[in-house]
Amino acid sequence: MASVTLESKAAFLERCRRIEMTDATIEGLRAAGFDTFGSLGFAVCANPQALEEGQVIKFIGDTFPAGLTLKQSACIRKLLFESQALSLQDLKARVEPPPVDAPPRKMPVAERLAREKAQREKLNGLIWGPEMQPGQGVVDACMDMLEQNVLVYMPPHKFVSRSQEISCVKRDKSVLVDTDGGLKVTAKNQDMSCDASTEYALRQ
Structure with missing residues (x-):
């Protein structure tokens, strides 16, 4: 149920807290309009395989003008990667239909x-x-x-x-x-x- 996960604000918030992202960093993402995996997945680059470090640094600088600690910057990188992976997984699921006898995907x-x-x-x-x-x-x-x-x-x-x-x-x-x-x-x-x-x- 990748698309539900992509658009779930609750799942996004739960993941942010699990990777030890601070409330201030979470609020900074929300203020910039990023509160789901789907909204963050292509915020930096349209092609995940072409994502460069300079683009990530620019995104962090634009979203958090006051700067972030190394720990919080790492959390942003991890969340970006997971958002892109979920977006690609959702696209693959739409292109390749599951087997007829496959059980429904579970909601987060x-x-x-x-x-x-x-x-x-x-x-x-x-x-x-x-x-x-x-x-x-x-x-x-x-x-x-x-x-x-x-x-x-x-x-x-x-x-x-x-x-x-x-x-x-x-x-x-x-x-x-x-x-x-x-x-x-x-x-x-x-x-x-x-x-x-x-x-x-x-x-x-």
Whole structure:
């Protein structure tokens, strides 16, 4: 789910903090309009393979006129590289469609938590819990439809709750053949379902 990661402000912020970027540096990027991987990916150079050190130094100087420490400059370089890598990964995913039996790409944890928090604040009065939350696989499948711009029918018994999903978690692996003929070990796509014979059963 590269495009979701590219446009996720929550995932970008979480990554900035994980690489020990200071709040001042993060705020400097935000002030310049860079708050996602997608916005930063091509901020310095249109061709990642042609990126030169002089361009990076100029970008840092223009974005942070007061200057940065060596540590924070290294964080900017790392973030630039990762942003470009994610942009290229997203482009490759759009050009080369995944195998038919490949599971949907997972939403970043930070983005998932941010959306869950926003939903809790919007839908006041509901009692939130694992039984009320849709399974992560359900959310990923719906987001995959949105990214692919293809509507796929999902029967009611496929809308499992997070509680049911946790109780059915398995760690089976499957081997797939990629477009280059190589073998790739991935998590096996689990076929989860719930009882949808009655409205009450579906509610549970």
